[in-house]
Amino acid sequence: MHSVLDKALNQIGQIIVGNPQALRLALCCLLAKGHLLIEDLPGVGKTTLAHALARVLGLEFNRIQFTSDLLPADIIGVSIFEQQSNRFRFQPGPIFASVVLADEINRATPKAQSALLEAMEERQVTNDGETHRLPQPFFVIATQNPRHQIGTFPLPESQLDRFLMRIELGYPGRKAERGLLTGGDRRTMLSDLQPTLSGPSLLKLQQRVDDIRTSTALLDYVQDIIEATRRHPDFNGGLSPRAGLGLLRSARAWALMEGRDMVLPEDVQTVLEPVANHRLQANEQAATVADQIRSLSQSVAVA
């Protein structure tokens, strides 16, 4: 694995214990210039993860707590009338940061949600006809409580497509839980983290993702996978072309993290589940989407 990324992951791994794969996927998503959706119960460390990621990568971090009375202006910012200059001046909102944690996104109204999602998609914000570019890199981590909780506005399917990956942190294992219970205070540990990367070097890494080779054989495989999702009887509709592109990008980023200069089918298999699980809807009688995806990837032959 890439040594700088390795170091960063090690550092975060000391704080978020018990689920190294989720950490790696989160980093992979960032390298692939995508946005991340974490779906889990409160208190499993979503906020800490976002915070730690921003700190280790040396990026600016903002947190937006989504509530039902959150207005779009609370996210993107407002124009304020300035008496001296007799003009409106744009006051950037909390979205102007490299890592933005949108906490409990399903608690806000669809209006507020779509303001965030539009900014994510376009990487810019338009206010009063003026366009403001968001910083580079720009990475949104949204957290969402599972849907069966009361008083929430679940994100519509079309909006879910804007997130490159969705991961679950889950409860830590017994051993990891013990570490949590006996170890130091997470907040102090957070502030002790040393940045191993910086914005510009992260951008460079993101560019290197583009240089990872994808042979025709691999592209054939990716297309086979995508077509399989479209044909699969247990899903309502398959992966969109946008999702396909996201899958390939994520596989590239994963290959970079594995220290390779080309993508292997294994990389595609690894990132398929987080990339596809929020985009595919299983029929009622089917088992969980994750299981479905696993069986699907085993139905496509690798040559």
Added chain:
Amino acid sequence: MDFGLPTLDPPRLDHRTRNGFLFVAALVAGGHSMRIPLWLVLIVAVLFVWHYLITHHAWKLPGKMTRLGITLVLTLVTLKYYGTLFGRDAGMGFLVLLLGLKFLEFRTTRDGAVIIFLCYFLMLGGFLFDQSLWVSVYMVIVAWLATTVLIQMVAPSGQSNRYRLKLSGQLLISALPLALLLFLFFPRIQGNLWGLPSDAYSGLMGLSDSMSPGSISNLSSSDEVAFRVEFEGQPPPPKQRYWRAIVLSKTDGKTWSQADRGGPVEHRFRPMGTPVFYTITLEPHNKRWLFALDLPASQPEGTQLEPGYVLRAKDNVVQRYRYSLQSYPWYHTGKLSRKQRELNLELPKDFSPRVKNLVAAWRANNLNDQGIIRSALDYYRDKGFTYTLSPPLLRGDPVEQFLFESRRGYCEHYASSFVSLMRAAGIPSRVVTGYQGGEHNDAGNYYIVTQADAHAWAEVWLRQRGWVRVDPTAVVAPERIEYGIDAVRRLLGRGTLLGQLDAPALLRALKLNIPAQVWRNMGLYWDAMNNAWHHWVLDFNQQRQLKLMQWLGFRNPTWADLAVVLIGGFMLFALVVTTIILRRRQGTDPVVKIYNRFCKKLVRTNIRRLPWEGPQDFCNRAIIAQPGLGKDIQSIINQYIDIRYRGENDKTRINRFKKRVYNFRID
């Protein structure tokens, strides 16, 4: 129903593409910069820089009226300078100007294409001036770049520069067979379509048809090739390598010129000994004369022998001309007609009495003709005459001045004064000009005769032997004859007196140091390559085309036959190129078959690859299950990954992989 789809803006030319255009245009205009006046070069350079600034500072292109004004003024200036806008020199100058002006209205892709096409035409224009190998290589590279820029304009995004360079290279290379076919079989017409403008062959240098002091020493510094000679068999020694071209019998005391034509042609002579066979490739000099070793005994087709045993072409030689000859170094020319005798004894009326007295003194010693010749040569040897490349200017009677006062001169001084002496003594004699010597090129096994080898010598008529060549220069500067003009230049440059050193000392003095030797050899190799280039490409003409057709089996080839060959060849070319270019590049991957065979071999050790298992996962699993085979499995699968997933699928790699799998055994 019209959907009223929104249309895209026409593609815009970005900075990088425009820079490419400027680069190519600068290369093309630069190729012409030596031939067009400096002010024009500067104007075009300013136009290029202007366009560069316009694109890089997002300035506006000049308006229509400004453009029109600039164009009109510059065209008039050019017209005033050249007097015309047509013909080779003025035409190319004008086109270079147009190339610069086109950048002022370079907006659309069509303007861009016109710029490239103009560049193509200017490259062709370059060939009208210079067809050397050097220029050709330069032009091919520029044409390649120009085509690349054209491709970049058509497809501005998405592909790398390397891809575009490769593609335009491919285009040019795949066009080569068809170009050769057309080159060989496109009907050639001898002659011109509309008559050549007067400037077509200006700037060619060489001998002139008269000789006055200084006319040959002008050439002594020019390394331009006059002609090249290939000998069949043993080449004659240096002192026999006199290439005659012009016989000068008339003089007014200063200038020597050819006699008027008329009288019977005295081209018969009695050859003695064995002849020398050789082929001359003459560089165009825009004159009729051809060069031949003393004395030519054959007459190639299209040439004629004229008085003085000189060979003439039917028309001025404006293209490289190749002819084969046979000469006899030893000969007897027989009797001299009365008319000829009178012609070759003529002296100006006011001929110097001082010279007459000198000759009279020799005669008084009752010497015969040969004795007189010897006395004259002794006079040069003993009275302090020196050979110099920069003779002093002579006033008054040049012969008298030279013989009694300056005593420093070049071959033309010696030849003309010697002939004057002989005529004063009543011996028929004349001046011959041409070239002497020639340098051997080991790389091509031929002799190069340059303009610097231009020479003048004398011929005297003796009753017993007919015309005999006498070279008074050889008395003063034997090195000139034995080692060539280059040796003389080097010796004089070092301050060595000519005619003083013995042979070993001379050789030592002439030995080159190693860098100079290497430089000289490189020059010779380059000349040999150029010569081959000339022979095989540039000199292809109607006759050679005719021969080629005859070789193909057409007895009396007509234009219709050429058309048949052209069309047949074209169809063959189209068939071959179409199959190559349009072949489908896909199909089942043989690499996968080899990999499957490898997996089958592993089944025997109870490792079965799952159909969805990627190569790396399979490799890891197999190594854990069969640590003994770990190394082999690892290396084979790594090869497979490199070929199939890293895209390094060249033939040698695939073959190596195949062999490796084939040799893989489980014991």
Added chain:
Amino acid sequence: MLGRHKLYMLPTRLGMILSVVLFAMLLASVNYNNSLAFLFTFLLSAMAFVSMLYTHRNLAGLELQAGPCEPVFAGELAHFTVVLTNNSALPKVALRLHHRGKEVVRCDVQAGTSQSAMVPVPASQRGRLKIPEMVFSSDFPLGIFFSWSKKLKLDQHCLVYPRPIGELPFSFVLNRQRYQDRGTRTEGDDFLGLRAYRPGDPPRHIHWKAVARGQVLLTKEFGGAGQDTVNLDWDLLGDMDKEARLSQLCRWVVDAHNADLHYSLHLPGINLPVDHGDTHQRRCLNRLALY
């Protein structure tokens, strides 16, 4: 699949200009009887000829499929996705997609990959919008030959919903039904969001802060006191013609969905029971589009 038999080719205007230049070059070569000039002229002519094959190759073996298209409302642009698949081992460069001589897409497709491109088509009428016939072309590499495919009919539709306009505000239905069903009702106190002000909105719901900032009038929407249930009924709009009714119903469906209400839709012969959410909205809009 664009087979070989389906491609056409003609020289472009640039090709014509080049042929004139080449002819001039040939004349100059003949006149000066210059071998190298001949060779150069022939080389360029041969290159122009060979480029024809490259132009053909650049389009041969290209596969075109239409992807799905997100439904749109009438009056919007439908974005059809077309997927270009390059099965060959060479990149396809400077491709253009035309409709009736108008260029709508320009793209390159790398070797062995697919490239999707969006073709925007104005959707003027509700119903099914067929993807227009497309023509592919390219003048790669030298711009002197232009090759194009025959008109390609693609099997893809876009669903176009009625234009969501209508003079009657949503409150019209709400109010009528509230009075009809349950008498007066509070509007609830959960903030739903903002929408443009419509005449008749209660002043206390106007977002005054925004007005103070000089923005347009916005109305705060509230809801959530229990579930609102609305019946969107064809018969509510007695005196309108068919299209106007569909547009009105469409607007209501959109409004109801945005307010996250539970609603039902009744058209003659069609009854969609009370429900809410994306799927329900889509189902309702489909019916309106195809009615």
